[in-house]
Amino acid sequence: MKLSHKLIVANWKSNKSVTEAKHWAETFVQQEPKDAYTYVVCPPYSALLALQDQEQYFALGVQDLSAFGAGAYTGEISAHNLLDLGVKYAILGHSERRRYQNETSADVAKKVTSALDAGITPIVCVDRDQFGEQAAQLTASQREQVIVAYEPVHAISTFGGQEDPIETTLENIAALKESFGNVPVLYGGSVTPENSLVYLQEDAIQGVLVGGTSLDPEKFAQL
Numbered sequence: 001m002k003l004s005h006k007l008i009v010a011n012w013k014s015n016k017s018v019t020e021a022k023h024w025a026e027t028f029v030q031q032e033p034k035d036a037y038t039y040v041v042c043p044p045y046s047a048l049l050a051l052q053d054q055e056q057y058f059a060l061g062v063q064d065l066s067a068f069g070a071g072a073y074t075g076e077i078s079a080h081n082l083l084d085l086g087v088k089y090a091i092l093g094h095s096e097r098r099r100y101q102n103e104t105s106a107d108v109a110k111k112v113t114s115a116l117d118a119g120i121t122p123i124v125c126v127d128r129d130q131f132g133e134q135a136a137q138l139t140a141s142q143r144e145q146v147i148v149a150y151e152p153v154h155a156i157s158t159f160g161g162q163e164d165p166i167e168t169t170l171e172n173i174a175a176l177k178e179s180f181g182n183v184p185v186l187y188g189g190s191v192t193p194e195n196s197l198v199y200l201q202e203d204a205i206q207g208v209l210v211g212g213t214s215l216d217p218e219k220f221a222q223l
């Protein structure tokens, strides 16, 4: 797949009430977000409805999806549940889910299938250890339809925020593409208005996946 604009993806994680989400959106649209980018907001499921009808400013995504379809899976949110909500993207296999929910690359592959069947573009998160195993769990056709987010766990703000030099990041993205093919690659890990251009100006990086900074609509619009 090819992206027309670089993607700036907000991962709010388990933050924000409905009221806080509405306030975020009101403030963000007042910042005159840049036309050069496509913004994607991935709130908790509970705030999706409150963020609808803002397509001219940002697309909607989710932070996970059930590996199962619709059915008797108490507590799961299936791709089918999202059909009328305008969800365009799903972050899958985030390192926090791999760590706290013991999600495996095989689980993530099932979620990729569910997302693609529902017309949702997967953003598959990987650190170096998972490049080969995660790519091998996807079919060739799936690899052509996903976006991959390279997120070194040590660079994520809540896991230490230890950024690598850009040269190391580019080497790792080249290695990632040996496994996944020529996919669009996002970078994630402590992206801020101060360092975002270091990543966004690189041809090999098609956008950024942003946690902490995305919680503040003014800072998010400055990326």
Ligand code: PGA
Pocket (backbone or CB within 6 Å): 011, 151, 155, 156, 157, 158, 188, 189, 190, 191, 209, 210, 211, 212, 213
């Ligand atoms: P961070 O999170 O920007 O707070 O480091 C990124 C992520 O976890 O996706």
